[in-house]
Amino acid sequence: MTMDIEVFLETVAREVEGKKVPIVDLIAVQTNDPFKVLVATILSARTKDETTAAASTRLFAAAPDLAALAALSEEKIANLIYPVGFYKNKAGYLARLPEALAQFNNTVPGTIEHLLTLPGVGRKTANLVVAVAFQKPAICVDTHVHRIMNIWEYVTTSTPLETEMALREKLPLKHWLTVNSLLVAFGQSICRPVSPHCDACSLHKDCPQKGVRPRRIPGTPQHTNNTDNTMKRFASWNVNGIRAVEKKGFVTLLKDLNADIIAIQETKAQEDQLSAELKNIDGFASFWHSAERKGYSGVAIYSRLQPIRVLEGLGEPEFDCEGRVLTLEFPSFFFVTAYFPNSADGLKRLDFKLRFNQKFLQFAQDLARRKCVVICGDYNVAHKEIDLKNPAKNTTNPGFTPEERHWMDTFIESGFTDTFRIFNQEPGQYTWWSYRYNARAKDIGWRIDYFCVDKNHAQHVHKAEILKNIMGSDHCPVQIDFRIDD
Numbered sequence: 001m002t003m004d005i006e007v008f009l010e011t012v013a014r015e016v017e018g019k020k021v022p023i024v025d026l027i028a029v030q031t032n033d034p035f036k037v038l039v040a041t042i043l044s045a046r047t048k049d050e051t052t053a054a055a056s057t058r059l060f061a062a063a064p065d066l067a068a069l070a071a072l073s074e075e076k077i078a079n080l081i082y083p084v085g086f087y088k089n090k091a092g093y094l095a096r097l098p099e100a101l102a103q104f105n106n107t108v109p110g111t112i113e114h115l116l117t118l119p120g121v122g123r124k125t126a127n128l129v130v131a132v133a134f135q136k137p138a139i140c141v142d143t144h145v146h147r148i149m150n151i152w153e154y155v156t157t158s159t160p161l162e163t164e165m166a167l168r169e170k171l172p173l174k175h176w177l178t179v180n181s182l183l184v185a186f187g188q189s190i191c192r193p194v195s196p197h198c199d200a201c202s203l204h205k206d207c208p209q210k211g212v213r214p215r216r217i218p219g220t221p222q223h224t225n226n227t228d229n230t231m232k233r234f235a236s237w238n239v240n241g242i243r244a245v246e247k248k249g250f251v252t253l254l255k256d257l258n259a260d261i262i263a264i265q266e267t268k269a270q271e272d273q274l275s276a277e278l279k280n281i282d283g284f285a286s287f288w289h290s291a292e293r294k295g296y297s298g299v300a301i302y303s304r305l306q307p308i309r310v311l312e313g314l315g316e317p318e319f320d321c322e323g324r325v326l327t328l329e330f331p332s333f334f335f336v337t338a339y340f341p342n343s344a345d346g347l348k349r350l351d352f353k354l355r356f357n358q359k360f361l362q363f364a365q366d367l368a369r370r371k372c373v374v375i376c377g378d379y380n381v382a383h384k385e386i387d388l389k390n391p392a393k394n395t396t397n398p399g400f401t402p403e404e405r406h407w408m409d410t411f412i413e414s415g416f417t418d419t420f421r422i423f424n425q426e427p428g429q430y431t432w433w434s435y436r437y438n439a440r441a442k443d444i445g446w447r448i449d450y451f452c453v454d455k456n457h458a459q460h461v462h463k464a465e466i467l468k469n470i471m472g473s474d475h476c477p478v479q480i481d482f483r484i485d486d
């Protein structure tokens with residue numbers, strides 16, 4: 001099927017007419033001020049539009065121009081922009097902005113090259129400012145543009161940067177300025193990262209839908225095999241702080257995952273710190289095992305299926321005080337989620353981690369002797385060289401030491417199957433990217449989040465996926481479709 005980009009973009013323009021305009025475009029139209037566009041673009045990274053809008057309003061009330069921004073302390077800026085994502089870092093960037101703009105006569109430069117010299121400005125921000133504030137040819141490729149252009153098979157790329165370069169080659173110039181706001185609005189409303197609304201999309205007949213799993217149409221059964229009540233979907237996600245990810249739309253996203261059980265690691269919260277919305281998500285029971293230390297570690301499970309028993313920890317106080325393992329027992333299987341320790345800088349916690357791993361292996365083997373076991377979570381180890389971008393540079397770093405990889409060998413050899421590798425033997429399949437060095441945009445990642453099942457039930461796994469387009473954490477979710485015994 002060949003797609004016609006003109007027809008597709010015209011259709012999208014009709015689809016999003018009257019829908020929410022991305023906040024940065026709105027600020028550009030309302031203010032016609034490159035300074036405000038630049039500041040709002042910096043604030044908008046990894047932040048919901050509503051939060052960016054409110055923070056921009058507060059900040060611009062106190063600092064309507066560069067001179068006023070220079071008069072604010074970093075602490076004051078942080079207070080004004082809270083709770084945008086990474087507000088402390090962004091307050092630092094904004095505090096340094098007046099000094100950085102001095103070399104451009106205290107004005108915002110209009111070229112990507114110059115914008116890239118400013119604090120907190122990466123390629124995406126620079127492109128967006130050039131396109132939106134200066135109306136110059138630039139293609140801002142964010143996650144929606146990258147994702148949707150690949151779904152349409154207009155490009156076949158792995159990173160937003162590759163997509164930008166491919167679009168520069170083939171996208172007609174007249175679309176450069178508008179493609180970002182069109183596809184952001186479309187990606188937020190219809191072609192959503194999880195369960196896109198293909199049933200309500202005018203492109204449905206012509207779209208290649210590459211790699212897409214459409215949402216369940218209300219009123220129809222849950223999975224593709226509509227009559228099969230034994231086919232279940234399980235998901236797992238290290239959210240790196242459930243209260244932080246709640247502000248980025250976690251509850252909606254969790255429902256959109258359309259899964260029967262969803263395991264969460266690194267909740268970094270105790271139960272009394274959770275909102276009612278997080279604890280009581282419609283259709284799910286939630287189970288929590290938190291660390292004694294506040295703001296640290298912690299795991300949880302949301303389940304549509306009613307367990308017959310809940311087990312917290314491994315039965316070893318040294319490990320259980322860190323809230324790392326939670327098990328739900330069902331009639332025909334155990335569902336275990338684990339947040340394995342990080343061996344830490346200088347491998348200070350490697351011994352602790354190896355003791356935990358050994359205890360965990362015994363625990364998993366005990367369960368597997370009784371019935372089927374599904375074990376998901378952040379194992380905090382890349383097993384093989386294809387499981388991370390730069391294996392040679394990382395052999396002495398936490399998560400890729402010979403000792404940690406050897407334990408993973410032992411775990412697999414003792415009877416557990418890494419479900420993702422049943423279906424996919426390709427390199428470049430990552431679930432975690434450092435927040436540093438723009439690693440996610442460059443796809444410099446590691447695969448450290450796994451679904452493993454006992455080998456007697458490996459054939460029950462029908463699909464295993466990495467949901468790399470889901471943002472909000474430094475990890476992305478992983479999921480499997482699994483047939484449980486009646």
Ligand code: SF4
Pocket residue numbers: 151190191192196197198201202203204205207208209212214
């Ligand atoms: S048909 Fe589905 S995948 Fe294709 S553009 Fe529409 S919502 Fe996106």
